[in-house]
Amino acid sequence: MLLTPEQQIETLYAAARKAGIAIDKDEIRWRDEFVDVGGLKVHYLDWGTQGKRPLLLLHGGMQNAHSWDTVAVALKRDFHAVAMDLRGHGDSDWSEEGDYAFETHSRDIARLIEHLGWDRLVLMGLSLGGLASLNFAVEGWPMLEALVIVDVGPELNTSGVGRIVDFSGGPGELDSIDDFIRRALEYNPRRKADQLRYSLTHNLRRLPNGKWTWKYDRRIARRPGKGVRGPATSRFDDMWEPLREVRCPTLIVRGGESDVFPEKTGRRMVELMPDSRFVTVPDAGHTVPQDNPAGFLEAVRGFLRKVGLR
Numbered sequence: 001m002l003l004t005p006e007q008q009i010e011t012l013y014a015a016a017r018k019a020g021i022a023i024d025k026d027e028i029r030w031r032d033e034f035v036d037v038g039g040l041k042v043h044y045l046d047w048g049t050q051g052k053r054p055l056l057l058l059h060g061g062m063q064n065a066h067s068w069d070t071v072a073v074a075l076k077r078d079f080h081a082v083a084m085d086l087r088g089h090g091d092s093d094w095s096e097e098g099d100y101a102f103e104t105h106s107r108d109i110a111r112l113i114e115h116l117g118w119d120r121l122v123l124m125g126l127s128l129g130g131l132a133s134l135n136f137a138v139e140g141w142p143m144l145e146a147l148v149i150v151d152v153g154p155e156l157n158t159s160g161v162g163r164i165v166d167f168s169g170g171p172g173e174l175d176s177i178d179d180f181i182r183r184a185l186e187y188n189p190r191r192k193a194d195q196l197r198y199s200l201t202h203n204l205r206r207l208p209n210g211k212w213t214w215k216y217d218r219r220i221a222r223r224p225g226k227g228v229r230g231p232a233t234s235r236f237d238d239m240w241e242p243l244r245e246v247r248c249p250t251l252i253v254r255g256g257e258s259d260v261f262p263e264k265t266g267r268r269m270v271e272l273m274p275d276s277r278f279v280t281v282p283d284a285g286h287t288v289p290q291d292n293p294a295g296f297l298e299a300v301r302g303f304l305r306k307v308g309l310r
Helices: 005-018 065-075 102-116 128-138 158-168 177-187 193-201 241-245 263-272 293-306
Strands: 031-037 040-048 053-058 079-084 121-126 144-150 204-206 212-214 250-255 276-281
Touching (some): 005 065, 005 193, 040 102, 053 102, 079 102, 102 128, 128 144, 128 241, 158 177, 250 263, 250 293
Parallel strands (some): 053 079, 144 250, 250 276
Antiparallel strands (some): 031 040
16 A cells, blocks of 8 residues: 555654654655646655755656655755656656657756746756756756765666666566565665655556556666667766866765765766765665665765855
8 A cells, every 4th residue: 555645754754763864743744846848747846945045856767756855854954955856757747759868857957947946056866866967067057056966977887787777677567565665675675664665655656457557657767779868878978078067066975885886986076077075875875865864964964064055
């Protein structure tokens, strides 16, 4: 069964407390909103708080905006936090043409920012969201005050990317949510079953035949050239040199146990980006904010303090 809204709040609150993150239960509130981006309806979560410095959160591939819930509720006291469902994910529309290229994501991001009326923001992206964030930053948007890139860069470990593709390319329909939880735990044993049930509440939908399936467009996990313009690859060599054009303060975050993002890639990124630093969060794999949210928040808050944004 899916969790009720009340159960979602209780589960998120318990998970945050267990991770050592101090939040009030009444802060676990968000608004579901939509914006048109060139004919596609894009969904986003507005956590508030109006008047605070804007913060936009971008999830990883095959995830959704709720992947950031623990981080968003922890940061909403200091930021106006918004988490976006990238096209083809969560409750956003799918692209009929299979267009999930980085430059397309950048256009969607720009339209959402315009819709929100923001003239400045901090941009934070994990995996696919991190690559989209880098592309947005390279384009030189002046409202970008700071950038946080999580466990991704121009060169990734082939084996780690392959594990993600194998997992996402598995059965598209299963009999129950518990079946999906078991598969997810096999892929990432760091996660807890109750946390996964909360996460999957937002990432699964029921089919007319009674089975369950992912919300995301499964074409996204395919290799480029198979009906989709997307990043199912381990190398983005054309991204290295443009990193020199990223002028805003940038934090590169790596999970200490990540099999996707090599430390040498993160170190090289810092060498190329004029105002950047690199940090490793222990006890975390590729999905750093979910594997160790307290460690991730400590690193991010320290960075934002140093650059004068908190």
